[in-house]
Amino acid sequence: MTATKRVALLGSTGSIGTQTLDVIRQHPEKFGVEVLTAQNNCDLLIQQALEFIPNAVVIGNEANYSKVKEALASVPIKVFAGQKAIAQVVEMETIDVVLTALVGYSGLIPTVHAIRAGKQIALANKETLVVAGELITALAKQHGVNIYPIDSEHSAIFQCLVGEFHNPIEKIILTASGGPFLGKDRAYLESVTREQALKHPNWDMGAKITIDSASMMNKGLEVIEAKWLFGLKIEQIEVVVHPQSIVHSLVQFEDGSIKAQLGLPDMRIPIQFALSYPERLKSNFERFNFTNYPQLTFEQPDLKTFRNLQLAYDALAAGGNAPCVLNAANEIAVDAFLNKQLGFLEMSDLIEETLTRSDFIARPQLEDYIETDRKAREFTKNLLKSTN
Ligand code: MG
Secondary structure (H helix, E strand, O other): OOOOEEEEEEOOOOHHHHHHHHHHHHOOOOEEEEEEEEOOOHHHHHHHHHHHOOOEEEEOOHHHHHHHHHHOOOOOOEEEEOHHHHHHHOOOOOOOEEEEOOOHHHHHHHHHHHHHOOOEEEEOOOHHHHHHHHHHHHHHHHOOOOEEEOOHHHHHHHHHHOOOOOOOEEEEEEEEOOHHHOOOOHHHHOOOOHHHHOOOOOOOOOHHHHHHHHHOHHHHHHHHHHHHHHOOOHHHEEEEEOOOOOEEEEEEEOOOOEEEEEOOOOOHHHHHHHHHOOOOOOOOOOOOOHHHOOOOOOEOOOOOOOHHHHHHHHHHHHOOOHHHHHHHHHHHHHHHHHOOOOOOOHHHHHHHHHHHHOOOOOOOOHHHHHHHHHHHHHHHHHHHHHHO
16 A cells, blocks of 8 residues: 655635545545645635644635634644745645645746645646746756646546657647637627626636636636646647537547547546546546437637637747736736626737737746736736726
């Protein structure tokens, strides 16, 4: 029997975080919880800590420190607070794998620390690779760290590649559900609300990624993520709309053969595989039944209506710090849409304007990414103010 893998779970109270704990709960002989972190939800963090008794917990929002500290006073758990503590706690000697389920740009710095400390990475936070894919993948290589994807599409590709690592990929095909607005035109999208956009047909996820799915930015971010995870050229990455979300993505090899990974939409499968690789562990997750899905359909994405996907391809083609700008502008735009300060289609306008008017850096270092992110956010916010 192998020793248990000790997991640091960054973002334990979110959708991926709680599902990760569900996986760990079912395999206590395989996995243990070493660290839990949350940004604001201290009640759930406390409850999780009392169940799993990790070595340490971090509450991102420092205002909640004393509440967490007091609630855990009777158990041997170290309690820290603040963003710096999140980035530092991943370096703890006893951690084997760091699972990053933080939202957006906030995942970058803790992931850099974890890689430098030689920890394996299970990556749910795609924005880390969108913002600084070149730097992160080079750093991982340098420190002998593997990055195991949790994003369902990338997990599908990873699963298709098992046993094929020496066979070149001709291309990959990322599937997209199309979200709640599939088939709608620009006139319709003009007036869609936050509530409509938050209703995803197949996946139950956090707010940020659900809006990204509705706007197709999620697929754009995933194209960039795939480039770095699998070392592909832009022309090797295709997107096809598959509204049933059963085929999670596909790989085409040089002999023309295509492999796909299928299953019901359940994030616990990619989470578990990222933690258990190369093993597959028994699960009681609901099984896919073909008779319930007599039709699996595929169609081309509509890049004219859903401009965000095209903007992401453009940013990836530009390279350098352009994807970092794209991500920062998108985070501000999504936030503004969720706060009803911005219409659905205006998100793309804001992102495009920020991309066009930001300074280009061809070979950014970590400091350049941090500065690019800060400036792009500021620029997008000012743009937002001037239009409101
Ligand atoms: Mg995905």
